[in-house]
Amino acid sequence: MSILKFTEDHEWLRVEGDVATVGITDYAQNALGDIVFVQLPDVGASFAQGDEAAVIESVKAAGELKMPLAGTVVEVNPALVDSPATVNEDPLGAGWFIRIRLDDSAAADALLDQAAYEKLTA
Template sequence: MSITKYTEDHEWLTVDGDIATVGITVHAQDALGDVVFVDLPEVGKTFAQKDVAGVVESVKAAADVYMPVSGEIVEVNENLRADPSLANSDPLGSGWFFKVKLTDASQIDALLDETAYNAFAGQ
């Protein structure tokens, strides 16, 4: 069974076993506007929680994508690299950024559930 959590940096992650799929939230893509470029992390690279793992650029701004949990990048979304607008059209689905193998699953407990995130984001 998978669970979805959110960060105060406007990333979401869906955890299934020890793999988490990470992307930006609807709120984040709304604030950014039309996404024109994404810089995705390298497969095999390890990050600590809150490290900058990538960058998303829009017509309005550029924003860092932070690691919601510590772990190793096991896959990146090449479709997103080819078509950055997926971050706008389907941010919670085909617009995912990368998949990470968790090194400390307890970090998930401190993240926000959907209700808490929506309250935080003012939705």
């Protein structure tokens, strides 16, 4: 069973056991506009919570994907390198950025659930 969580920085996580798929929310991609470039981290890279894990450039601005929780990158989405607009088209699905092995999967409990995130962005 997967659990969907959100951060106040507009990242989402789909947690399955000790692995989480991470991306930016529809709200974030909409605010950025058309995404034209994504720089992903290397598989095996470890990050602390809040570290910049990926670079996002759009026609409006540059931004970053911050690590919602501490962990190690186990997979990146290669489709984003050739087609960064996938994030605009399907931010909660095919537009995922990275999969991480969480240092502490219980830490996800402290993140926002969907109702709390919707309240934040309302």
